[in-house]
Amino acid sequence: MNEDMKECMFYDIDGDSVRCRLCPHGCRIGEGQSGLCRSRKNIGGKLYSLVYGHPCAIADDPIEKKPLAEWHPGTRCLSIACTGCNLRCPNCQNSMISQASHGEQGCYDCSPDDIVALAKDHRLPTIAYTYTEPLTWFEYLYATATKAHEAGINNVLVSAGFVDEEPLRMLAPFLDAANIDLKSFSDDTYRHFNHARLAPVLRTLLILKEMGVHLEITMLLIPGINTDAGMQQKMFRWMKENGLADCPLHITRFFPAYKMMDACPTPLDEMRKAEMMAKAEGIKHVYLGNV
Numbered sequence: 001m002n003e004d005m006k007e008c009m010f011y012d013i014d015g016d017s018v019r020c021r022l023c024p025h026g027c028r029i030g031e032g033q034s035g036l037c038r039s040r041k042n043i044g045g046k047l048y049s050l051v052y053g054h055p056c057a058i059a060d061d062p063i064e065k066k067p068l069a070e071w072h073p074g075t076r077c078l079s080i081a082c083t084g085c086n087l088r089c090p091n092c093q094n095s096m097i098s099q100a101s102h103g104e105q106g107c108y109d110c111s112p113d114d115i116v117a118l119a120k121d122h123r124l125p126t127i128a129y130t131y132t133e134p135l136t137w138f139e140y141l142y143a144t145a146t147k148a149h150e151a152g153i154n155n156v157l158v159s160a161g162f163v164d165e166e167p168l169r170m171l172a173p174f175l176d177a178a179n180i181d182l183k184s185f186s187d188d189t190y191r192h193f194n195h196a197r198l199a200p201v202l203r204t205l206l207i208l209k210e211m212g213v214h215l216e217i218t219m220l221l222i223p224g225i226n227t228d229a230g231m232q233q234k235m236f237r238w239m240k241e242n243g244l245a246d247c248p249l250h251i252t253r254f255f256p257a258y259k260m261m262d263a264c265p266t267p268l269d270e271m272r273k274a275e276m277m278a279k280a281e282g283i284k285h286v287y288l289g290n291v
C-alpha cells in the first residue's frame with residue numbers, strides 16, 4: 001500500500017466489503033475494488049482515498065473563471081484538482097482528469113500545508129477546489145480547507161453538489177463561496193445523462209444557503225437536454241420559492257466536448273430565451289457565460 005494513502009472518512013464495514021457514505025451512490029466496494037468515482041479503494045477491508053496529497057492540476061485563475069460573479073471580483077485564486085468524479089456527464093470539459101483513475105494522469109506531491117504555503121507564496125487570497133469533483137477527494141479538500149482557514153485564506157468549492165448531507169455540513173463552515181452546477185430540473189435527465197439524481201443536488205443548494213456560504217449556481221445549457229422551457233420554468237420557480245432568487249445564476253453555453261463532439265454549440269437564441277425566462281420568473285442576477 002502506498003504510504004501516502006489516507007483512510008477515508010464516511011464509510012462502514014459491510015461484511016467482506018465497505019460501504020462508502022460520502023455521496024448518494026453509496027458504493028458497496030469489495031476488496032481491491034474502487035468506487036464509482038475511482039478515487040476511493042477498499043484495501044484490506046478499509047476504504048482509502050487514493051488521491052490524498054496528489055493533485056493532478058494546480059493553476060492560478062481569476063475568480064470569475066469559477067465562475068463567481070459576485071464574490072471578491074477582480075481577485076485570483078489557487079485552483080487545485082485531483083482525479084475523480086462521481087458523475088458521468090458525456091459533455092464533460094475536463095474528462096481527461098475527471099474520468100481518470102489515480103495514476104493515469106501525472107500528479108504532484110503536495111500536502112495540505114504545501115497547498116496553503118503555495119497560496120501564501122503567490123499572494124493568492126483564495127484556494128478553489130475545482131475542475132473535477134472535489135467532493136470525491138473529500139479528505140484532501142477538508143484538510144486543506146481547514147488549514148487554509150487557519151491561515152486566513154478563503155475556500156471556494158466548484159462542484160456538482162452530489163454529496164451526502166453529513167460530509168457537506170462538516171465542510172460548509174470552512175467554505176466561503178461555492179458554485180454548484182444545477183444541470184437540469186429533471187430527475188430522469190440527472191439519472192440518464194449525468195448518472196446522478198436531482199434531489200441531493202437541491203438539498204446541497206439549500207444547505208449551503210442555510211449555512212451562510214456565498215452561493216452561485218451554474219446551468220450549462222445543452223440543446224435537447226435542458227432547453228425545454230417548461231423544465232426551465234420549474235427550475236427558476238423552485239429557486240425563487242426556496243429563497244434563491246438573489247443567488248447569481250450563470251447560464252453557460254455548451255460547446256462540443258468528450259462524448260458529445262458531434263453536437264452543436266448552444267444557439268445564442270436559446271441562451272437569450274433562458275435568460276429572459278429566468279428574469280421573468282424573478283431570478284435577479286443572471287449571467288450568460290461562454291457567449
Ligand code: SF4
Nearest residue numbers: 020023026027035037
Ligand atoms: S464518493 Fe465515490 S466511492 Fe463514495 S459513494 Fe460516491 S462514487 Fe462511490
